[in-house]
Amino acid sequence: MRKNRKVFSVSFVVLMVSALLAISFSIQADEFTKEDLERWDTEFMTVVIKGEKLFHSALGTNKVSCDQCHPNAANTHPETYPKFQQQIGRVVALFEMVNWCIQNPLEGDPLPAEDPKMIALLSYITYERRGVPLVPGKH
Amino acid sequence: MNINRRAFLKTTGAGLMASTFPMSLVKIAFGGQGPAQDFTFGYISDAHIQQIQGNNFVRNWDMGLIRAVREANLLTPRPDFFMFGGDLAQLGKKEELDHGLEIMSNLRGKVYYVIGEHDYYLDLGEYWQSKIGPLRYSFDHKGVHFVTLNSILTYDSWIHKKWGSPMDRMLAMARLDNPNGSPFMVGEEQLTWLKKDLEKVNRSTPVVVFSHSPIQKIFKPWNFWTQDAEKVQALLKPFEKATVIYGHVHQIEYNQIGNITFHSVMATAWPWPYPESYSQAASCLPKLTVNMNRADPFFERDATGWQFINMHNGKVDVHYQLPDNKNRTVVFNSKIGKPQDVDYQDYNSQIPPQTHF
Numbered sequence: 194m195r196k197n198r199k200v201f202s203v204s205f206v207v208l209m210v211s212a213l214l215a216i217s218f219s220i221q222a223d224e225f226t227k228e229d230l231e232r233w234d235t236e237f238m239t240v241v242i243k244g245e246k247l248f249h250s251a252l253g254t255n256k257v258s259c260d261q262c263h264p265n266a267a268n269t270h271p272e273t274y275p276k277f278q279q280q281i282g283r284v285v286a287l288f289e290m291v292n293w294c295i296q297n298p299l300e301g302d303p304l305p306a307e308d309p310k311m312i313a314l315l316s317y318i319t320y321e322r323r324g325v326p327l328v329p330g331k332h
Numbered sequence: 333m334n335i336n337r338r339a340f341l342k343t344t345g346a347g348l349m350a351s352t353f354p355m356s357l358v359k360i361a362f363g364g365q366g367p368a369q370d371f372t373f374g375y376i377s378d379a380h381i382q383q384i385q386g387n388n389f390v391r392n393w394d395m396g397l398i399r400a401v402r403e404a405n406l407l408t409p410r411p412d413f414f415m416f417g418g419d420l421a422q423l424g425k426k427e428e429l430d431h432g433l434e435i436m437s438n439l440r441g442k443v444y445y446v447i448g449e450h451d452y453y454l455d456l457g458e459y460w461q462s463k464i465g466p467l468r469y470s471f472d473h474k475g476v477h478f479v480t481l482n483s484i485l486t487y488d489s490w491i492h493k494k495w496g497s498p499m500d501r502m503l504a505m506a507r508l509d510n511p512n513g514s515p516f517m518v519g520e521e522q523l524t525w526l527k528k529d530l531e532k533v534n535r536s537t538p539v540v541v542f543s544h545s546p547i548q549k550i551f552k553p554w555n556f557w558t559q560d561a562e563k564v565q566a567l568l569k570p571f572e573k574a575t576v577i578y579g580h581v582h583q584i585e586y587n588q589i590g591n592i593t594f595h596s597v598m599a600t601a602w603p604w605p606y607p608e609s610y611s612q613a614a615s616c617l618p619k620l621t622v623n624m625n626r627a628d629p630f631f632e633r634d635a636t637g638w639q640f641i642n643m644h645n646g647k648v649d650v651h652y653q654l655p656d657n658k659n660r661t662v663v664f665n666s667k668i669g670k671p672q673d674v675d676y677q678d679y680n681s682q683i684p685p686q687t688h689f
């Protein structure tokens with residue numbers, strides 16, 4: 194009984210301190226404005242456009258570009274990843290197939306997953322497929 | 333035995349040790365069926381020879397054309413002639429056209445050429461005409477009238493707008509998904525020429541038109557399209573037997589519009605997705621077409637190929653030669669007046685790789 198009271202009072206103090214902190218730093222975690230939405234959309238579209246440029250330029254050593262086989266990023270199927278890629282023998286993420294293309298038809302070096310160029314490529318590929326339902330694993 | 337031998341030939345790049353190509357299931361010409369005789373011709377298209385620098389060219393595209401030429405050289409009996417369907421070069425450069433022609437020079441037999449947009453938009457066909465010949469012409473062969481069109485022209489205002497350089501124009505047209513591209517067309521001047529050319533031809537003479545773009549409207553965003561297609565179709569309408577064979581689309585397509593049968597040919601370089609794979613725009617792929625198999629990127633030559641064509645009773649049977657895949661055959665069925673795939677036309681015989689999404 195005494196123990197429980199002590200727990201209660203400690204929790205109460207923590208709660209009060211947090212509330213005071215929240216007010217003093219004016220944290221508003223779940224509120225965003227129309228301007229925020231517009232900004233985030235612009236930020237995303239800037240990366241999509243960067244990805245579109247990369248997708249249409251030579252990323253490897255032989256001047257071949259992604260769009261030569263994938264106009265409008267068609268036939269890349271971002272909605273089906275991750276999926277089992279029988280030639281690789283395991284479930285892969287989309288960036289791994291992008292790297293496969295950079296290394297083979299484009300005869301270039303693979304990009305790290307978090308490379309801004311890779312993120313731009315994935316943004317463009319996915320944007321061109323917007324509205325299509327997710328079907329992870331589908332071949 | 334036959335299957336093993338075929339598989340062997342396919343994996344060794346058309347075994348040069350073999351004296352005959354295993355699928356010479358060509359029906360040889362027979363006489364006495366009216367003035368048009370039966371014969372065969374070969375069709376190679378869309379090689380997209382691409383220069384990297386100096387004497388360095390993209391190996392993958394080189395290999396596609398080299399392989400097609402090697403395999404076509406094994407055809408027995410020899411076809412009467414070959415057609416090249418356009419896009420010999422990637423960016424219309426002299427070096428690319430020269431390199432492509434050098435590979436093509438190994439092909440045994442007479443070769444006719446159709447010009448593609450990748451050959452044209454750097455110098456507007458100047459080098460092509462000096463090395464290969466005119467951009468449009470017609471000829472007669474064994475009772476069939478053949479016409480080659482330059483169908484990749486476009487609006488003069490687009491061709492002659494203020495480009496930074498001719499290469500900028502070439503790059504703009506070479507980009508298939510360019511939102512600022514311009515639709516292909518035959519053009520009024522050439523339509524007048526075609527009208528005159530066809531006036532001399534008897535209405536019962538079979539006519540075959542070679543073009544780079546489809547003389548039908550399938551998908552405008554990628555120029556699977558000819559803006560004045562209906563005007564060409566109208567000129568072909570009076571003929572009992574008319575066929576159009578086109579490249580550009582890098583995929584199997586076939587269609588029937590009135591009296592006109594349409595067949596596409598494959599690229600030796602790379603396949604293109606069917607327009608239905610682009611979810612942001614509607615397309616009109618002919619309902620009749622049974623798609624080629626979805627390409628397996630791990631096999632470099634998959635979903636590329638070349639074809640031999642059997643001219644039979646004035647109509648066309650297309651035999652698609654597809655490395656790393658099963659060959660396809662699309663024949664004209666005179667009973668129903670439409671082209672049909674001999675194995676896959678029936679919905680129940682179609683296979684999962686033919687579904688594209």
Ligand SMILES: [Fe+2]
Pocket residue numbers: 378380418419448580581582599
């Ligand atoms: Fe092409």
Ligand SMILES: [Fe+2]
Pocket residue numbers: 419448449450544579580581
């Ligand atoms: Fe083309």
